[in-house]
Amino acid sequence: MDIDDRSHALSRRRLLALGGGALVSTGLSGCGGPQTAGTRRRDGVPDVKMKIPDPAMSLPSGNVQFRLMDSDDTKAPFWEAFFEAYQAKHPNIECTYDGLPWNRIEEIAPLGIRNGTAHDVFQLPPSIPTTQAVAEGWIAPVDDIIPDFAAWKDSFPDGTFVEGVQVFDGKLYSVPLASDRRYYAALHYNTQLMADAGYDPQERRLTWDEYRDAAKKITKNGHGRTYGLVLEIGQPPRLTAIVRYLAASAGLGLVDDIDPTTGEYIYDRDEVANAIELLVALQRDGSVLPGSANLTAPESWPRVARGNAGMVHAGPWVTVQWNTQEPDFDFGVAEVPMDGSDPKPLGYPKTGTDNVVVFSKSKVKAVAGDVLAFVTSLPGQTAWGKIVGVGNPPIIEAANQAIEESLTPQAKMCQKLADTMVAAPSFLVGNPDIALVNRELKPLSPDFGEIIQAALVGETRDIKGALRDLKDRAMRNRDQAIAAAKSKGAQVSLDDWVFANWDPAKDYRPEDYKAR
Amino acid sequence: MVAETLWRRVWEARWSYVFMAPTLVLAILFTFYPLVASWYISFLDWSGLDSDREFVGFANYVEAVSDPYFWNAFGRTFAFAAVTVPGTIGISLVIALVLNDQALRMRVVFRTVFFLPVVTTTAIVGIVMSLVLNPFDGPVNAALLYLGLIDRPIDFLGDPNLALWSVAGVYVWKWMGISMIYWLVALQTVPSQLYEAAQVDGAGRWRIHRHITVPLVMPFAVVICLIGFVGALQTFPLVQAMTGGGPAFSTELVEVYIFRLAFAAEYQPRLGYASAVAVFFGLAVLVLTLAQAWGVRRAATSQRELRGGRP
Numbered sequence: 044m045d046i047d048d049r050s051h052a053l054s055r056r057r058l059l060a061l062g063g064g065a066l067v068s069t070g071l072s073g074c075g076g077p078q079t080a081g082t083r084r085r086d087g088v089p090d091v092k093m094k095i096p097d098p099a100m101s102l103p104s105g106n107v108q109f110r111l112m113d114s115d116d117t118k119a120p121f122w123e124a125f126f127e128a129y130q131a132k133h134p135n136i137e138c139t140y141d142g143l144p145w146n147r148i149e150e151i152a153p154l155g156i157r158n159g160t161a162h163d164v165f166q167l168p169p170s171i172p173t174t175q176a177v178a179e180g181w182i183a184p185v186d187d188i189i190p191d192f193a194a195w196k197d198s199f200p201d202g203t204f205v206e207g208v209q210v211f212d213g214k215l216y217s218v219p220l221a222s223d224r225r226y227y228a229a230l231h232y233n234t235q236l237m238a239d240a241g242y243d244p245q246e247r248r249l250t251w252d253e254y255r256d257a258a259k260k261i262t263k264n265g266h267g268r269t270y271g272l273v274l275e276i277g278q279p280p281r282l283t284a285i286v287r288y289l290a291a292s293a294g295l296g297l298v299d300d301i302d303p304t305t306g307e308y309i310y311d312r313d314e315v316a317n318a319i320e321l322l323v324a325l326q327r328d329g330s331v332l333p334g335s336a337n338l339t340a341p342e343s344w345p346r347v348a349r350g351n352a353g354m355v356h357a358g359p360w361v362t363v364q365w366n367t368q369e370p371d372f373d374f375g376v377a378e379v380p381m382d383g384s385d386p387k388p389l390g391y392p393k394t395g396t397d398n399v400v401v402f403s404k405s406k407v408k409a410v411a412g413d414v415l416a417f418v419t420s421l422p423g424q425t426a427w428g429k430i431v432g433v434g435n436p437p438i439i440e441a442a443n444q445a446i447e448e449s450l451t452p453q454a455k456m457c458q459k460l461a462d463t464m465v466a467a468p469s470f471l472v473g474n475p476d477i478a479l480v481n482r483e484l485k486p487l488s489p490d491f492g493e494i495i496q497a498a499l500v501g502e503t504r505d506i507k508g509a510l511r512d513l514k515d516r517a518m519r520n521r522d523q524a525i526a527a528a529k530s531k532g533a534q535v536s537l538d539d540w541v542f543a544n545w546d547p548a549k550d551y552r553p554e555d556y557k558a559r
Numbered sequence: 560m561v562a563e564t565l566w567r568r569v570w571e572a573r574w575s576y577v578f579m580a581p582t583l584v585l586a587i588l589f590t591f592y593p594l595v596a597s598w599y600i601s602f603l604d605w606s607g608l609d610s611d612r613e614f615v616g617f618a619n620y621v622e623a624v625s626d627p628y629f630w631n632a633f634g635r636t637f638a639f640a641a642v643t644v645p646g647t648i649g650i651s652l653v654i655a656l657v658l659n660d661q662a663l664r665m666r667v668v669f670r671t672v673f674f675l676p677v678v679t680t681t682a683i684v685g686i687v688m689s690l691v692l693n694p695f696d697g698p699v700n701a702a703l704l705y706l707g708l709i710d711r712p713i714d715f716l717g718d719p720n721l722a723l724w725s726v727a728g729v730y731v732w733k734w735m736g737i738s739m740i741y742w743l744v745a746l747q748t749v750p751s752q753l754y755e756a757a758q759v760d761g762a763g764r765w766r767i768h769r770h771i772t773v774p775l776v777m778p779f780a781v782v783i784c785l786i787g788f789v790g791a792l793q794t795f796p797l798v799q800a801m802t803g804g805g806p807a808f809s810t811e812l813v814e815v816y817i818f819r820l821a822f823a824a825e826y827q828p829r830l831g832y833a834s835a836v837a838v839f840f841g842l843a844v845l846v847l848t849l850a851q852a853w854g855v856r857r858a859a860t861s862q863r864e865l866r867g868g869r870p
Contacts, residue, residue, distance in 0.1 A: 149822070153607075153608045170606070170608065170827065170828050171608060175608075175609055179609055179610060270695075276717075276806065277803070277805055277806065332695055333693075333694035333695045333712050333714055333717075334693045334694045334695045334697075334714065334716075334717060335717070336714060336716070336717025336718070336805070336806045337689065337716050337717050337802060337803075337805065337806065351695065351696075486827055488628065493807070493808075496805070496806060496807050497807040500717065500718070500719050500806040500807050500809075501718075501719065502719050502806075502807040502809070503807075
């Protein structure tokens with residue numbers, strides 16, 4: 044596929060260059076392929092042909108426009124290929140895809156909603172919770188626009204759709220296109236540097252001590268050109284993910300920063316403080332790439348591929364990025380290092396990710412339903428899995444099996460790591476009124492990530508004290524939110540966060556909710 | 560009668576109004592409207608997105624007064640101004656004095672070089688300077704290490720004790736050129752006869768500057784200081800591009816804090832509260848600027864009176 048694909052990309056690019064850039068490119072995409080924000084066809088992306096089935100519901104017969112916006116990442120090539128096929132099947136439907144970074148979506152979505160020109164299908168930015176979009180009437184339920192809705196809904200894994208997450212008053216408003224069964228903090232490392240340091244984390248999981256030692260040795264062997272580890276200290280939410288994974292690897296069971304056996308926040312637990320101390324120790328050893336304090340995650344990944352650092356904690360999307368953009372880079376993917384003999388697996392929410400919603404004022408809801416039905420069908424999800432890769436794995440389990448042979452060794456490792464994860468209990472499934480409490484929660488300041496960041500840059504010396512204080516604030520905050528929600532009619536108590544029958548090593552099944 | 564004459568005067572000057580109109584419309588749209596809107600929004604509990612706006616009176620202001628993040632940012636902002644204003648003005652005065660010398664060759668080239676950072680986009684300067692100051696592969700650390708002045712790279716933007724002052728250094732470098740132009744204009748108002756007379760009297764270069772240049776350009780210093788001070792409070796693009804307010808809030812100046820409250824994606828946006836902080840900060844700056852102008856004018860008047868008393 045490689046050679047064909049690349050020559051195709053080249054010839055197209057040359058054509059555009061010869062024809063005089065932007066004008067021709069918009070002209071071309073206007074009559075032929077889908078319009079995208081910046082016409083690109085990426086190297087290293089598999090060429091997957093999609094066969095669009097006949098629509099099960101009647102679609103508009105006149106010329107119409109259909110627009111979709113999402114956060115791109117590695118999804119753009121899928122949408123480009125899909126819309127090309129879709130437009131070939133329905134020449135009267137002009138499709139536009141805008142793959143944009145979140146900060147742009149953050150601007151465009153609210154504006155579009157306000158003046159009635161939002162995309163027909165789009166991803167909600169983090170600042171607009173689905174609850175709010177539903178309450179305001181900005182998004183439409185998909186129950187009536189997706190053909191054969193009940194059967195379609197059943198094709199998703201059990202427990203995907205949850206009242207208060209995507210379902211409101213029994214209607215479905217938000218459709219997950221990918222599974223969130225992803226190992227967020229996998230150790231991505233330079234195989235050669237790691238071997239020179241004397242370790243093979245894929246062969247045997249590293250301990251914390253070995254991890255620290257490997258970082259020291261890589262730094263020493265690097266003579267100032269290479270450091271053991273790059274850490275995205277400039278992006279506190281990422282630090283929380285790394286610390287959660289390390290704390291679990293030291294034996295702490297947790298779901299959303301809460302220990303479900305007691306319902307209490309986990310911030311003051313020894314495993315959490317020790318995990319932060321470990322990162323601080325790496326920093327003190329001089330094993331962390333200088334300048335990490337200002338790096339965000341996307342800025343830190345290329346540092347490993349470029350040989351400036353030996354390791355980084357990252358999700359499977361980095362595997363995909365390196366596989367496509369740095370095909371010659373020899374790297375390994377492994378579990379986070381563990382401490383002690385009883386590491387706990389990480390939990391994942393069954394509710395999926397990469398959710399899209401349908402704009403309530405869209406004039407082509409039927410097209411939106413048709414598109415969503417295909418993208419979540421087995422052929423659609425298989426194409427999605429092959430093109431988007433393990434960074435956003437298909438939510439339909441059969442599609443994951445179908446793509447297995449097309450995966451690189453590292454991507455297979457990502458799948459293996461994802462398989463170690465277990466389905467976490469959802470507090471919302473236990474009691475949907477928790478959604479009302481969540482709405483009343485005030486942001487904590489400093490929050491968990493900011494405390495980890497302060498420890499890493501040397502602003503906080505008393506880490507345990509800061510974490511105890513955080514736990515107190517978080518508990519108080521929740522108590523106040525419960526009281527506020529109750530005053531508005533919510534039926535909820537602290538016990539709703541306690542799942543006494545939870546075993547962190549096992550999937551929490553739908554029937555377990557009744558038995559707790 | 561009065562209305563008629565007013566109307567006639569307006570009619571006679573109609574072309575002036577026509578030419579003013581575009582600017583006026585733009586100013587109303589993009590300056591006055593947002594200004595007045597932010598006063599109104601500051602009384603609301605509103606995220607800026609939803610239709611759920613609640614009028615809360617002065618609650619946002621009360622909250623701002625007891626918000627430690629705001630006061631930390633407030634203190635940092637003034638510390639930043641206290642360092643950058645004298646720095647910018649002092650250095651640019653020295654450069655202007657040197658460049659004002661008619662005998663200096665290539666002074667146009669030098670002037671351009673010092674002015675170039677001013678016309679360069681701030682965000683670009685911020686990004687490039689954070690690469691330049693990078694402790695891993697930035698040229699500054701490479702040079703310091705090579706010269707043997709340090710044995711471990713300095714994390715200019717990653718060390719919370721250093722980051723604000725590194726940004727301040729870049730700020731001074733970037734904006735010094737504009738103060739230099741102001742000073743050059745001021746210097747050119749000094750009559751050359753005075754210099755010639757002093758030279759005839761045998762005064763040296765230092766004494767000429769001390770007794771002729773400095774007293775004569777001092778009135779300009781007031782204006783230059785004021786402009787510099789107001790400018791030093793408006794640092795958003797540079798800080799955002801260099802550190803984003805981090806690490807651990809150590810470079811979070813008020814403008815960056817307002818941005819975080821109102822727009823930053825990881826937090827729940829609070830446009831109402833952000834507006835209250837902005838209005839409060841704007842008022843504080845206004846009061847301080849007026850006090851400064853008043854104080855300097857008082858000083859200048861008393862100086863003139865003193866001088867006037869002498870024969």
